[in-house]
Amino acid sequence: MTALLDDPLDAAALLRAGALVAFATETVYGLGADARNGKAVAAIFEAKGRPHFNPLICHFPDAESAWAEVRADARARALAAAFWPGPLTLVLPRRADCRIDLLAGAGLDTLAVRVPAHEGALALLRAAATPIAAPSANRSGRVSPTSAAHVMQELSGRIAAILEGGECAVGVESTVLDLARGGAALLRPGGVPVEAIEAVIGPVGRPLPLHAGAAPTLRSPGMMLSHYAPSLPLRLEAQSVAPDEALLAFGAPLPGAALSYQLSEGRDLREAASRLFAGLRALDQPGLAGIAAMPVPGDGLGPAIRDRLARAAEPRK
Ligand code: TXA
Ligand code: MG
Numbered sequence: 001m002t003a004l005l006d007d008p009l010d011a012a013a014l015l016r017a018g019a020l021v022a023f024a025t026e027t028v029y030g031l032g033a034d035a036r037n038g039k040a041v042a043a044i045f046e047a048k049g050r051p052h053f054n055p056l057i058c059h060f061p062d063a064e065s066a067w068a069e070v071r072a073d074a075r076a077r078a079l080a081a082a083f084w085p086g087p088l089t090l091v092l093p094r095r096a097d098c099r100i101d102l103l104a105g106a107g108l109d110t111l112a113v114r115v116p117a118h119e120g121a122l123a124l125l126r127a128a129a130t131p132i133a134a135p136s137a138n139r140s141g142r143v144s145p146t147s148a149a150h151v152m153q154e155l156s157g158r159i160a161a162i163l164e165g166g167e168c169a170v171g172v173e174s175t176v177l178d179l180a181r182g183g184a185a186l187l188r189p190g191g192v193p194v195e196a197i198e199a200v201i202g203p204v205g206r207p208l209p210l211h212a213g214a215a216p217t218l219r220s221p222g223m224m225l226s227h228y229a230p231s232l233p234l235r236l237e238a239q240s241v242a243p244d245e246a247l248l249a250f251g252a253p254l255p256g257a258a259l260s261y262q263l264s265e266g267r268d269l270r271e272a273a274s275r276l277f278a279g280l281r282a283l284d285q286p287g288l289a290g291i292a293a294m295p296v297p298g299d300g301l302g303p304a305i306r307d308r309l310a311r312a313a314e315p316r317k
Pocket of ligand 1: 025027028029030031054056057087089105108112116135136173174175176187188
């Protein structure tokens, strides 16, 4: 049985005891474990069916507690001052005395850290008084959850509890930025647009565009091509829609779909990001031939939305 909790103190007590607790952040729901407890961290991989080479993000209540585990240079500190709490994850070198379980970082000498902008998450982090390792609270390869009900659909019976935290305001995962190897490299577009990061630290290296046959690298182990996948095939950049297709609309909807979900009537990318994963879930209905997604522009949160759609469109292996 998976309990639905309202009180961060109850959730913190479970985490301290080594249990898995899902909780809301401003981006998506995370599946949390005490990041210093190796058994609890291992249980995350098991509950999600996640490959062990894919490292987890560690969450902290404030930047100072993150800097106790990783080495922050001036750029990391400037970015934390600008965007934390918020949807930015920094990959930094582990300190020699880092107390985070090695499995959480998949054995790498770097660690991904962030401070989420969500009152419930921050209350949980403060009450637990330990860093919380948390990937998105979905089964590996599936659409990320943006409500407690989504988490129940994904993980009911596999985890101890869910801390109710409402619907996630941002709706796509954090931007992941690698600062551990000299330069600055974007590993995953997300809730903080890369232009906003460049305004603080200067040029950031962009990932190569998605291409078939791309393999996850050690630098960016989680960027597997097929990810965030609904059961139905997804067709990108749709200019028309068939009567047996569902439509993921952005702006004035294409006519004739069997079922449709509006990301943002007024073509607002923030609104579209916040509704993206709920939309993919709502359209993933039996009896349909597929989902047709209308084009989304490439500015602001557009790259994060397009990245998730491109991965969702990849056939599952
Ligand atoms: O918004 C988010 O980031 C959410 C919430 C719960 O915080 N979390 C999330 O976690 O999306 P997850 O596990 O689904 O994605 C983490 C990404 C993966 O692509 C992983 O490979 C990458 O971060 N990552 C984690 N640690 C890393 C490291 N040391 N080096 C390179 N990439 C890393
Ligand atoms: Mg994920």
